[in-house]
Each structure stands twice: as C-alpha cells, then as structure tokens.
Amino acid sequence: MSDLLTLSGVSAGYGAIPVLHDINLTVAAGSIAAVVGANGAGKTTLLRTIMGQIRPTAGSIRVDGTDLAAVKVEDMVRHGVALVPEGRGVITELTVDENLRLGGLWRRNSAESARTLAQVYELFEPLQKRRTSAGHQLSGGERQMLAIGRALMAQPKLLMLDEPSLGLAPRITAQILALLAQLRDETGLTVLLIEQNVRSALSISDHGVVLNLGRVVASRPAEELASDTELRHTYLGF
Structure with missing residues (x-):
C-alpha cells in the first residue's frame, strides 16, 4: 500500500511561537490514521499546516506525490485535500x-x-x-x-477531521466513526483523524500517531498503541 500523505521534517507555528517540531508522518492510501494526544499537543496546528492555513517553517508536505508548498489554501480541494474543522463549519443561514x-x-x-x-x-x-x-x-x-x-x-483523496465527536452524544459519535470506517472500506478514502475519544478513534484506525508538545512520540499500528498501557497512561490519560 503506497503512502498518500507524507510529511518530512515539518516544523510550524504561529509567528515567532513554534508549535510543531520536525514532524515525520505518513498515511497510507485507503487507510485511517488517528492523531491523538493531550490538549496543546499541536494536533489542530498539524491539520492547519497540511491544509496550508499555516505555512511550515521547515520540511515538506506531499499528497499523492504533489508538493503542497506552493498550493494556495483555496486550491487545496483541487489537489484532493478536504478539512472538516473543529466546530463543524456549517453555514447556518443556508439549507x-x-x-x-x-x-x-x-x-x-x-x-x-x-x-x-x-x-x-x-x-x-x-x-x-x-x-x-x-x-x-x-x-x-x-x-x-x-x-x-x-x-x-x-x-477528496484525503479527508481530514478535527474533533468530529466534540459535543456529540456517544451514540452519534459511534455512528460518525463507523461511517468513516465504511468510507475507507467501500471507497478507499484516506482519512486523517483528530479525535478526543482516543479509544474509539484507535478502534477504527489502521495507524495511530501520538503527539506531545508538538513532537511525534509514537507512530505505530493503532492496535499496538491501544494495547500499550505505559504509553496510554503517560500521554493519553487512560
């Protein structure tokens, strides 16, 4: 299985404030990867950097072999990248x-x-x-x-979601996550998921990445991460 998304040595932040440090990350085509970690770990900044809303200060980001460095935010969708931001972003006045x-x-x-x-x-x-x-x-x-x-x-080739379960009842959360797994299995959609419900996120994911203070501290098959008691207690709080 080839990699659809590749981050190599990516660093980024807000002005003079660094947030991400030398991020190396790959997401295989047709898979779900969950990025997990405590609040302030840099998860949302990671998605915004991939989407071009924040420009990296170092490193490269490629989707399906295309370097996204020169791609404008408004053109990301034409390169197969879509983001569902935290807070859902629905235009409430429209039907x-x-x-x-x-x-x-x-x-x-x-x-x-x-x-x-x-x-x-x-x-x-x-x-x-x-x-x-x-x-x-x-x-x-x-x-x-x-x-x-x-x-x-x-x-999109790559669908990114930032905390899709935020504020939702557990039953609805389960439905949303099950749908993502269905899309992967039936259409080959590649998903990069940030999710506060770590157990549920890892249960549907193929790969898991743990961020801590803007650095990757673990990158393994999701099942391995979920079963690593020491890592869960140290970084994930369960």
Whole structure:
C-alpha cells in the first residue's frame, strides 16, 4: 500500500511561537490514521499546516506525490485535500442542500456533482429528510453529518477531521466513526483523524500517531498503541 500523505521534517507555528517540531508522518492510501494526544499537543496546528492555513517553517508536505508548498489554501480541494474543522463549519443561514452543493461548487461537471450529492444523501439519511432545513435548525449530530457530507462533495483523496465527536452524544459519535470506517472500506478514502475519544478513534484506525508538545512520540499500528498501557497512561490519560 503506497503512502498518500507524507510529511518530512515539518516544523510550524504561529509567528515567532513554534508549535510543531520536525514532524515525520505518513498515511497510507485507503487507510485511517488517528492523531491523538493531550490538549496543546499541536494536533489542530498539524491539520492547519497540511491544509496550508499555516505555512511550515521547515520540511515538506506531499499528497499523492504533489508538493503542497506552493498550493494556495483555496486550491487545496483541487489537489484532493478536504478539512472538516473543529466546530463543524456549517453555514447556518443556508439549507442542507445549499451547504452540500457549495462543497461541490468548483466541479464543472454537473452530472458528476449530482451523482455525488445523491451518494452523500444515501450515506446520511437524516440529511435527506432535512434537505430544505436551514443549518441552524439541525441537531449537533446532523450538523456534523452535513460538514462531512459537504467535504465529501469535493470527492477528496484525503479527508481530514478535527474533533468530529466534540459535543456529540456517544451514540452519534459511534455512528460518525463507523461511517468513516465504511468510507475507507467501500471507497478507499484516506482519512486523517483528530479525535478526543482516543479509544474509539484507535478502534477504527489502521495507524495511530501520538503527539506531545508538538513532537511525534509514537507512530505505530493503532492496535499496538491501544494495547500499550505505559504509553496510554503517560500521554493519553487512560
């Protein structure tokens, strides 16, 4: 299995404040990788750096062999990268259908966009029933489904999610994570996941990466990380 995402020696931060230090990370195509660690470990900064919202001060980032250094944030989607940020990012004034169509707006093939829209509604049946409802009328779980669905409208190679379970009931969290596993298994989607529910994240992931103070302290198969009692107690709090 080839690597879709490769970070080599990546350092980044906010102005003069360094956050990430010499990050080396690979995510295999068609796999789920979970990045876990305590608050302040640099997890969100990592996703923002991959997405181009923060420019690295050192190192390189490649997706499917393409160096992202010169790619503008607004063009990332054209290179197959989509991010579902923490807080879901739904445009609450727009309807479900309008939010989803916005996600595929850059695609010029209307027939292809229509097929993708139908697939998203098939994946998220609650959204089908609420397609004319405004974003502010949705439950937290429905908003998260909408945020993921909108990202999928771009047909990404790499889907990145920042704390998708934040504020959701355990049952809804389980549904969201199960859906990510389904997308990997059925479509070959590659997922990079940041998730506060470490046990659940590792249970659906192929690989796990532990960040601590902006450095990778462990990178192993997810099952191995979950069973390493000392590492879990030291860095993950369970």
